[in-house]
Amino acid sequence: MARLALVAVGVAVLAALPLVVSAYTVSLLISILAYVSLATAWAFFSGRTRYISLATAAFVGIGTYTVALLGDHLPLPLVLAIAPVVGFAVAFGVGLSTLRLSGVYFVIFTFGLAELIKQLVIWFEINQTKTLARYIFVNAGGTLIYELLLAIAAVVIGGVWWLSQARLGYALRVIGEDEMVARHAGIDTTRVKVLVFAATSAVMSLVGAVLSLRYTYVDPNIAFNSLVAFQVLIMALLGGVGRPWGPALGAVPLVLLFELLSGTFPHHFGIALGLCFVIIVYYLPGGLMGLVDRVRGRAP
Template identity: 55%
Template sequence: MIRLAIALLALAALAVLPRFVSEYELGLLIGMASYVALASAWALFSGHTHYISLATVAFYGTGAYTVAVLNESLPYPAVLLCAALIGAAMALLVGLSTLRLSGIYFVIFTFGLAELVRQLITWYEVSITGTLGRYIFLDLTARDIYWQMLALAAIAIGLTAWINRTRLGLALRAIGDDEVVAAHSGIHLARTKLVAFTISATLITLVGAVGSPRWVYVEPLIVFNPTVSFLTVIMALLGGANRLWGPLVGAIPLFLLFEWLSVNFPDTYPIFLGLMFIAVVFVLPNGVLAGLDDLRAWLGRRGK
């Protein structure tokens, strides 16, 4: 109960923060909130099940592109609803074809999915509508986007906390531990995975949709940038993908580091990020939070 109160207080504090910061800092806050939302949504499915989804940007970009296509013909809430529905439909398609099989097929499918969607949209725009690139003109200030993004991040974390307490969360953990055992204890494997993956992908699509007005000009190469998928995974892993607050703990420092690297080393930053990713997999396979627990346990043993 106290934890919930602290979390709500923090959320309220974050919500009034835009009053006190500059335009540039507000941009950073939006970026942070989006990556917290992305990493938390990613971990909602991949954290417990160990099904690594490499398709974050496929959904993220789809969300952004939906807004770009529909922003002049539909009211904003309807656009967001469309984006969520399209994201969910895509997730169902991917999930239905791969989640019945072993995890490797899912990884492979998600690995190429962003490139597939990007090429399809490019092909469609070039050969059918004849233009590549669209504009988003929405009457939204940076603050509006920040509040929406903050809400999404809160929803992603809140939903994870809630799912962790339900039968679905228990089933997901059981699947992550051992699929055979999970199946024998009566868990419907494919359905459980499909539900969690769809929720996760829908949230990711919404992050893309909500963040898209910041770009103004949108084209496939911009919104389907593989770095987004990459950052999401490394953030969740760094903090600890199976912890509620893990993705948040990983996302904030890494986002700031990424901003700094991409400004100061625009050409070489992917190399740094890649090396860091490998380092995380080797040194902190379960994330910082689990590492801290281990350290605490070790200190406790030494103290005795």
């Protein structure tokens, strides 16, 4: 109970932050919160089941494009409700066709999904609307975006924390350990995998939709930026995928690092990221949380 109160106070303090900090800090906090939600959602499915999704960028882009297409015609709350539904539907279809089979199919499919959707959007825009760029005229200040993302992050982390202690969390973990065992234990593995993949993808689309309110201009290359998938993955890995707080812990330092990198060494961004990746897989297999556990002398 005391812990819960502490968390509530923490969220309240975070919610009040935009009143006291500068606009630049708010925009930095927006990135942090967005990546906290993305990494937490990613880790809940991919971290536990070991089905590595490379499609984060696709779902974020779906959210962004939902706002770009519908933002002018529908009220904002409705648009923000539609985005996760679209993300859920796409993920459900992808999951249903690939997750029944071995993990390789899933990886390959998600590997190209962002690029595929990008190509379809470009094709649609050129042939139907004859333009390749859209303006987003929705009025939303930095504070509103910040508060929305804070609410999403709180719900996502809370949800993951709650679900990891529920039957679903254990089911995912058993699937990750040994799928055959999971099936023999009576878990409908395909159902669990597809539903959780779709639900976490819906979160990604929602985050993409809220983030898009920052932009005034989007084109398919901005919306479906494959680097996002890569950044989310590495944040989750750095923090540690086994714990509800792990991915959030990884997201904070890496958003700051990426901000610094893209400001000072924009061309070497990819190389630095790739090296971080390799280093984390070799030297921090359980992430920072795993490191903490090892220092405390517990099994990872």
